[in-house]
Amino acid sequence: MKNPPTIKDVAKRANVSVATVSRVLHNLSGYSSATKDKILDAIEELGYQPNAIARGLVNKRTQTIGVLFPAVSGYFSSTLLHGIEEYAHSKGFSVIVCNTQDDGKRTMKYLQVLREKQVDGIIFASAEVKDEYDQAISEMRVPVVLVNTFSQKQIIPYVKIDDRLAAYQATSYLIQNGHREIAMISGTVGDRIAGSPRLEGYRQALEDHGIACVESRIAYGTFNMESGSQAMERLLEGGVSFTAVFAASDEMAIGAMGAAMKKGITIPEELSVIGFDDLELSRAVYPSLTTIHQPLAQMGRMACEKLIALIDDGEDVASSMVAHKLIERESVSPLHRPS
């Protein structure tokens, strides 16, 4: 037989109707154990596998979710994805990945594709939820959960940490270690998710400790390593002094450390660095990076849990503000004041 066997072929071979085959497939009731055996044999002999597409058509369920990332490569997204995929798979869902590149047109395109493909739900990660998306999302009647972001227009359940607070604590930690000239390598300017909140936390911490915030001590990157290196170079050439730097992502922190060390600056002796995310990376580099831990895999998992709960029972689920944690490693040292 050329084409893959269908339930009809099974039915024919077992001398029963398709309805009966379907019943044993779902082990419902309504057949003798004798016919069950016949059917099972037929399935075995033909190597029959159900067609999920046909199934999806009738029950309007595809057991598939879509995940939108602004960037799929890198530790951050892939760890999140890992958590999501893991849980989804355990619950019998597949995940379609979409790499929006933080581009509006692409995002809208993906949203449309996901709609056409009849996904049962969507996880939207890390990127700002533009009005346009908000609207598209509410038009397609599909559950959505946000991770590492939130929506100001609609109430869409999210899973994230308190970025502002975490940044506040990171900066305060530096201050507690005696630093007063603290630079920041912020994320993309205007980014309302991991950009401005962390910057605000930094500013607030300085202010609360009576330290003036000088704008030339702030450099902007795009969260990745390369941009971290460049930001550090700009800071170094900027003529402002600083004894510590808070980077809004581990990747930028690593890039910044690399750039600083290349200039002969020793870390943490001459410059303390604190990162944000706690990627596996930060444990392995030397000096290992003191940073804010964000339980990414777990957050992905939680988002997926919420989504599937939404899909299955449709009840509303609550958002989760998950706990972050400051991890002390080697890249920060108390300021040795010239005495």
Place this chain on the structure above:
Amino acid sequence: MKNPPTIKDVAKRANVSVATVSRVLHNLSGYSSATKDKILDAIEELGYQPNAIARGLVNKRTQTIGVLFPAVSGYFSSTLLHGIEEYAHSKGFSVIVCNTQDDGKRTMKYLQVLREKQVDGIIFASAEVKDEYDQAISEMRVPVVLVNTFSQKQIIPYVKIDDRLAAYQATSYLIQNGHREIAMISGTVGDRIAGSPRLEGYRQALEDHGIACVESRIAYGTFNMESGSQAMERLLEGGVSFTAVFAASDEMAIGAMGAAMKKGITIPEELSVIGFDDLELSRAVYPSLTTIHQPLAQMGRMACEKLIALIDDGEDVASSMVAHKLIERESVSPLHRPS
């Protein structure tokens, strides 16, 4: 209307048959421009979106491919995935990610799910192609392409570099720099993909240069950073001397460098390190890592190209052995012989 509008709703509203609607949807011929306008209006007003599931059922095409990774998190896989997803999307395909965890049972399960979901093709990455998979793959009549791996049983097109040669060159490079006591941090023992070939390349290079290979200079990791650190620690405690080390992955190299530096060993002055992969990472760390470049994103893209060619025109496609390249950075220096 509660349910999303279907093509029938559109047809009704435009006073035409579903066939005509379908025709304009695919802009085939067979309708006047007047009816076309009517239909377009109806589509607009109803906010109609085609249902790809129903479509998939009739044309036996889902415009979806599956990608199997042994591990989704980490730079390596995510870069590969990026290349794959990018190309797939540009050609109107969606990608389902599967995280096999290098586990046989899980892999088989995923293969089954992908079959049931009627994916049009499969990309199998990085993991060894066990006989079991080979068989499952040939049973489901779906194109498959391999990336970063190959099959010894069947001829399945692949995209990969010459691991053995690359390892040979990496080791030779160390030798050319005057090193003779060269350790290796190999990948998972028994791994026939990125494990033994690279180890063999290392051995061969030593042999060809008349250097005896001492087994205690070989440590085994699992390609990730943590295992690299541990391997380095074992090497250091092992009592053998070595002035250079070749790690079978950048992640292990970074981990190893971290562990060495933690012990006060300076790189590259006291110890040269060469990695493998050229992840973005290796450029950013300090000292930046000399390594073998593997064009991962491009390889993902190529694999996806091949797969879609296979899907669309069914012609056989050739495998590609892509070029690697040694990237000289800072982690290797010529051996300063005590003169």
Place this chain on the structure above:
DNA sequence: GCTTTTACAGTAAACGTTTACGTAAGAGCT
């Protein structure tokens, strides 16, 4: 011995498309 229940199974509609085929009207030609 009668009705009622139960167990087992088949029939057919439905899900939302695509597409082969049919048909009617008009155009073009002889």
Place this chain on the structure above:
DNA sequence: AGCTCTTACGTAAACGTTTACTGTAAAAGC
């Protein structure tokens, strides 16, 4: 006028499932 050809549609089957509805015989209850 009669013929064919084209254009512009409509009809209905098919894709592979699920499931509500029926049907029937045997078992159970009286």
